[in-house]
Amino acid sequence: MDSRKPPEFTLELSADRSNVKDVVKGLVHTVFFHRYFTPLTPATHDVLDTTLPYVSEDDIESLIETRATAFVRSLDTATSTTPHTSPSHYNSKSAAPSPSRGTLSIKFLERKRRKGWFIAKADEETVWETWLIDVTLTSARSEPEAARNRRVMERSLQEAAMRVVEVVDGEKGHIPPITTNESNPFPYQIVIHPRGGG
Numbered sequence: 186m187d188s189r190k191p192p193e194f195t196l197e198l199s200a201d202r203s204n205v206k207d208v209v210k211g212l213v214h215t216v217f218f219h220r221y222f223t224p225l226t227p228a229t230h231d232v233l234d235t236t237l238p239y240v241s242e243d244d245i246e247s248l249i250e251t252r253a254t255a256f257v258r259s260l261d262t263a264t265s266t267t268p269h270t271s272p273s274h275y276n277s278k279s280a281a282p283s284p285s286r287g288t289l290s291i292k293f294l295e296r297k298r299r300k301g302w303f304i305a306k307a308d309e310e311t312v313w314e315t316w317l318i319d320v321t322l323t324s325a326r327s328e329p330e331a332a333r334n335r336r337v338m339e340r341s342l343q344e345a346a347m348r349v350v351e352v353v354d355g356e357k358g359h360i361p362p363i364t365t366n367e368s369n370p371f372p373y374q375i376v377i378h379p380r381g382g383g
Contacts, residue, residue, distance in 0.1 A: 192359055193315045194352050196345040199337050201323050204233065205260065208342055209289060209320060210253045211237045213375065215346050216291055216316050217245055219353040223369050233339045237346055252289065252375040259377050260287050260322050285322040288378040290315055293371050295361040310372060313361050318345075 200208040211232035218225070218238035228239040240246065294310040323338070325331035363370040 191312045191314055192356060193317060194348070194356075195317045195319060196348055197341060198318060198320045198345055199323050199334070199341045200320060201325065201331075201334055201338060204338060205320065205322055206253050206257045207232050208338065209256055209318065210249055211235075211342065212318055212345055212349070213249050213253065213289070213291060214239045215349050217249070217373075219349060220293055220314070220371075220373075221245065221369065222363065222371060233335070233342055235339065235343055235346065248375060252377065256287060256289050256320075256377050260285050260320070287320050287322075289318045289320070290374075290376045290378065291318070292316075292374045292376065294373065295371060296365070313359060313371070316349075 196212060198208055198212065211230060214230070215237050217240045221240055221242075223242075226241055228241040229236050230239045231237075240249075292312050293314045295313045296308045296310055323334045325334050361371075
């Protein structure tokens with residue numbers, strides 16, 4: 186068994202409450218578009234004036250929709266359970282509460298056959314690549330602050346999408362060989378890791 190740690194790629198996003206689900210879904214679709222090794226019909230979606238690739242497979246769409254919804258719920262839960270009355274939860278420069286944060290991870294797995302002497306053993310799944318999407322939920326108390334947050338959100342989405350392209354174009358040596366005739370040779374998981382404020 187290979188003891189090397191699989192590569193982990195981190196993408197940073199800032200999003201406000203009204204756009205967080207679309208931003209997360211757009212970035213997850215971008216990762217899947219580049220790491221889903223089956224024939225796809227190219228599709229795109231616009232998120233915050235940025236055109237992103239989209240995987241138009243029902244099972245992927247459903248999984249991403251479900252996980253994005255659960256992720257937003259976990260951010261809402263983290264925000265509502267963070268006490269905002271304590272002075273320690275406020276930034277010293279402004280009276281805004283510290284932002285809620287969360288991480289969504291996408292893991293791509295390889296199925297390995299385990300060999301036994303006389304009995305067939307179950308396949309073993311090992312991670313060969315992990316994407317961590319760190320999201321900071323922002324809020325605004327004024328129109329200028331909302332406009333600034335939107336620019337930051339757009340820029341962080343564009344930078345994260347470009348990082349995905351750079352990684353998939355440059356990091357290919359760790360991708361395991363395809364050893365199956367299944368439609369999707371590599372299983373995947375999307376896992377939510379909520380965190381509280383600041």
